[in-house]
Amino acid sequence: MKTTEPIRNKHQVKQFISHYYKTGQIRNYVLATLCVHTALRISDILALTCNQVYDFQAHRPYNSITIAEKKTGKVKTIALHKNIITALKIYYRQATPNAPLILNPQTGKAITRVQAYRLLRSAAEAIHLSQRVSCHSLRKTFGYHAWKGGVSPAVIMEIYNHSSLAVTRRYLGVSQDDKNAAYTGLNFG
Numbered sequence: 001m002k003t004t005e006p007i008r009n010k011h012q013v014k015q016f017i018s019h020y021y022k023t024g025q026i027r028n029y030v031l032a033t034l035c036v037h038t039a040l041r042i043s044d045i046l047a048l049t050c051n052q053v054y055d056f057q058a059h060r061p062y063n064s065i066t067i068a069e070k071k072t073g074k075v076k077t078i079a080l081h082k083n084i085i086t087a088l089k090i091y092y093r094q095a096t097p098n099a100p101l102i103l104n105p106q107t108g109k110a111i112t113r114v115q116a117y118r119l120l121r122s123a124a125e126a127i128h129l130s131q132r133v134s135c136h137s138l139r140k141t142f143g144y145h146a147w148k149g150g151v152s153p154a155v156i157m158e159i160y161n162h163s164s165l166a167v168t169r170r171y172l173g174v175s176q177d178d179k180n181a182a183y184t185g186l187n188f189g
Contacts, residue, residue, distance in 0.1 A: 004137035005173050006144035012129060013141060017083070019123040027094065028119050030087045031102050031111075035120065035138035037081040039146075039159050042117075042135035043070045046102055046110040050095040053080075053088055061088035072161050143172050 007013050017036055020029035034045050044067055050056075052065050063085070066077045080088075095101070100110035111119070116135055124133035131137075143156050157168040 004134045004140060005131055006137060006140040006142075007129065007131070007133065008144060008173075008175070010145065012127065013145070015127045016123055016129065016133075019126050021087075021090075026087075026091050027102060028123070030084075030091045031116060032120060032123060032138070033084050033087040035135060036141055037084050038078050039139050039142040040067075040078070041069070041071060041139065042113055046100070046113065046116060048101040050099050050101050051097050053101055054092065054095055054097075056097055059092070061085050061092070069161065074161055076161075140171060140173060143168070147172050148178075 007016060013036060017029070017032045020026070020032055031045065034040065034048075035042070038045070047070060048065070048067070052067070053061055055062055061080065061084075064077055064079045066075060068075045094103075099108075102110050102116070104111045104115065113135070120135060120138065121133055124131075143160065146156055146159075147153060153165055153168055153172075156172070157165055160168060160171065162168045162171065
């Protein structure tokens with residue numbers, strides 16, 4: 001089985017997320033935005049309901065969500081990035097209390113993991129990403145860019161609920177280019 005890699009180029013990440021916005025597929029735009037900005041597993045994203053992300057009395061998205069992860073059972077609170085808030089505001093007209101957030105209108109249930117993979121793969125193909133993109137590679141994309149942005153690997157480890165820093169290091173997909181930049185980027189005067 002091939003392992004997935006994060007999307008390392010920030011411009012490509014932006015293109016990937018905005019693909020569905022530009023094509024008017026707002027549900028898929030919300031899906032892509034959540035995948036990249038939350039580090040949640042796809043099973044946890046697909047389990048989200050509209051009530052978990054929207055305050056229907058105030059007619060706006062919440063600033064954070066609290067979930068129990070399906071795989072670990074651990075409860076976590078996630079502050080929602082401004083890009084998620086923006087996507088959710090656009091999607092609000094389609095939201096119905098108690099309904100799955102990423103709804104398959106034909107079944108009335110959340111889309112499946114396979115459907116999510118196909119949708120995300122379609123966006124990758126549309127913007128001509130040469131690498132294999134999956135739901136899991138977008139989870140890795142979050143960690144990679146958090147690390148490149150200066151977030152401590154220990155914090156990223158906590159976000160992912162990894163058991164060790166070694167697991168997180170492998171997960172981030174540190175490349176030889178990243179190592180070379182560390183060697184050549186230091187400046188002592």
